[in-house]
Amino acid sequence: MKCIINDRKKIMKKIKFSGKISNLLSKLEINPEVVILKRNGALVTELDSVKDNDELEIVKVIYGG
Amino acid sequence: MMHMHTDKDFISCSKCRSRAIIHLPYAGQSLCKKHFLHYLEKRVKRTIGEYGMLDGVKHLGVAVSGGKDSLTMLYLLKQIAGPMRIHLTAILIDEGIKGYREKTVVDARKLCKNLKVPLKIYSFKKGVGTSMDEVMKRKNREVSCTYCGVFRRWLLNKAARELKCDKLAVGHNLDDVVQSFLMNLFRNDSFTLARFGPVGGLVDDEDFVVRIRPLYRIPEREIATYAILHGFRDDFFPCPYYEEAFRHRIRDFINDQEARYPGTKFKLLNSYNQVRKALTGGFEHKRKEKIAKCSKCKEPSSGAVCKRCLLLEGLKSL
Numbered sequence: 392m393k394c395i396i397n398d399r400k401k402i403m404k405k406i407k408f409s410g411k412i413s414n415l416l417s418k419l420e421i422n423p424e425v426v427i428l429k430r431n432g433a434l435v436t437e438l439d440s441v442k443d444n445d446e447l448e449i450v451k452v453i454y455g456g
Numbered sequence: 457m458m459h460m461h462t463d464k465d466f467i468s469c470s471k472c473r474s475r476a477i478i479h480l481p482y483a484g485q486s487l488c489k490k491h492f493l494h495y496l497e498k499r500v501k502r503t504i505g506e507y508g509m510l511d512g513v514k515h516l517g518v519a520v521s522g523g524k525d526s527l528t529m530l531y532l533l534k535q536i537a538g539p540m541r542i543h544l545t546a547i548l549i550d551e552g553i554k555g556y557r558e559k560t561v562v563d564a565r566k567l568c569k570n571l572k573v574p575l576k577i578y579s580f581k582k583g584v585g586t587s588m589d590e591v592m593k594r595k596n597r598e599v600s601c602t603y604c605g606v607f608r609r610w611l612l613n614k615a616a617r618e619l620k621c622d623k624l625a626v627g628h629n630l631d632d633v634v635q636s637f638l639m640n641l642f643r644n645d646s647f648t649l650a651r652f653g654p655v656g657g658l659v660d661d662e663d664f665v666v667r668i669r670p671l672y673r674i675p676e677r678e679i680a681t682y683a684i685l686h687g688f689r690d691d692f693f694p695c696p697y698y699e700e701a702f703r704h705r706i707r708d709f710i711n712d713q714e715a716r717y718p719g720t721k722f723k724l725l726n727s728y729n730q731v732r733k734a735l736t737g738g739f740e741h742k743r744k745e746k747i748a749k750c751s752k753c754k755e756p757s758s759g760a761v762c763k764r765c766l767l768l769e770g771l772k773s774l
Contacts, residue, residue, distance in 0.1 A: 399693055424711045427680055434684065436479035436486050438467045452524070452680035453631065453711065454694035 392443050396421075398451040412447065413437040425453040478681050481718035489685060496682055499673050500532050507654045509623070509668040513542050517621030517665065519612055520546040520568070520575070522560025524683035524692065525627035527567050529671055531686065533625060534571045547615050547624075549608050550579040552587025556696055567688060576619065583611045585768055592697055594774045600697040603767055610764040614755060616665040624665045628652075631676040633669070634724040635706050637731075642706075650735035652728075661747040663756045675721060 394404045394415075408415050412430075416423050416437060423437040429448040430441060441447050466475040469488035476486035487495060504510055518533055520526040530546060537544060546568050550557050561577070568575040581587045584607045591603050616624040633652060640649035656666040671679060683689045713720040749755065750762035757763075 397691075422711050422715050424677060424714050427677065427684065433475075434477035434489075434681070436467050436476050438476075438479050438486065440465065450680075450692065452692045453676050453707070454692065454698070 392441055393446040394419075395446065395448040396451075397448055407443070409441060409443045411438065411440050415441065415447070416449070419449075421449060425451060427452050477685075478678070480678075482714075482722060492678075492681065493685065496674060496678055497532065497535070500670050501536060503654065503673050504536060504668075504670050507668070507672075509625075509655060509670060510537060510540060510542060513537075513622045515543045515545065515619075515621050517612075517616040517619060517624040518544055518546050518573070519624060519626045520548050520564050521627070522548065522557075522562070522564035523627075524680050524689045525629055525671060525676070527563060527688040528679050528682050528686075529625060529627045530567060530571065530573065531688065533670065534573060544573045545619055545621065546573050546575045547612060547619070548575060548577045549611055549615075550577055551604055551608070552580050552589050553695065553697060554589055556693075563689060576615065578611055578615050580607055580611065583614070584764065586771065588697060591771065594771055596774055597771065598767070599699050599701075601700040601703075603771075604695075604697070606763045606767055610755060610762065613663075613665055617663060621665055623668050625668050625670055627671055628669045629671045629674050629676045629679055630721055630725060631707065631710070633672060634710060634721050634728065635703055637724060637728040638706050638710070639703060642702075646735055650732055653732050653736075661756050663749075664747075673722075673725065 392406055392408055394406045394408075396402045396404065396419075406415070408418075412428055412435065413423060416426070427450045428435050428437060428439075429450065430439060431446050432448075467479070467486050468474065469476045469491055470485035471491045472488060474488035474490070477489050478492050479486040510516070516533065516537055518526070518530050520530055530544075533544060546564065548561065548564055550561065565575060567573075579587070581590075588600065588604055591597060592600060597603070612624060612626075636652050637649065640646070640652075654669050654672045656668075680689075680692060710721065710724070747756045748758070748760065750757040750765055751760050752765040753762060755762055755764070761769075
């Protein structure tokens, strides 16, 4: 699947993964509390799942300052 | 080609069968767009009502940076204060950070125009005497957030008073409040700890415009979601000069705890409210004290010279 990590700048990664997004986040060591998730452009929860041909954008929203 | 998800592929809203857009572990529920917007708006209205934030207000200043928190706050205040015939003025402080503030000013202008709220912009350079870009060039200075925080508070208060605002709304959210709570506990700064409440500070003075924090109970992630849903912001970026390492560590610690033990932030907020009540009693004498005026700028100050003037003096000697 295509995973875009949007943390100051967008970094695109091809990842072999299908399943619950929360599992992907823990694999990537990303705290769900600091991000918003877009699956194929639409907001979803970390309890939703992704399939191998999905695009998931992980938008970091908590920076402080 | 992107995969199209079928009805079975999504998590349903806990209130209806629609597709959920956010999961709130502390509440044990997931919400669709409609129910999430309602849930957040209800909490802000309740906070405003519970603390009498808009009581007696005819003209409200709204501190707006153009970031997710302040744009969400402005939008919500317009919905709530508009029908109460409260006049709003958005006040934007331009710190003079090239390539950063320009972007958010555009968003602030756009929303103010849509909501028909006048926008007043005050710059550090003109109002305080220096810009953050100039501060950052100094060697052996304090951390950037010290200057920015002190200068911003000073200029916001002055601007709100000159605009004859009865109160000033600031966009601090739940995360900001609980971070400050822990930071001031660790620093043993009980005076600062006591004054970060939902309304005002510890000192009543006619030159101080009372501050209100309508987003006091809203987690930062939910504000970002609200801002995305309304199209206020779809990108989020930190200040390039942000270097408050202590807050950074406290923030990460709290978010780790929240992920492990959902509800941690609200529990911290409740603890803070109890501690604040106890502390405010201890500082009650402060409320009646006549506050000093800075001998240099004549603004209210806890010492003979205010922090803004002391920091400016310090910069000159670097």
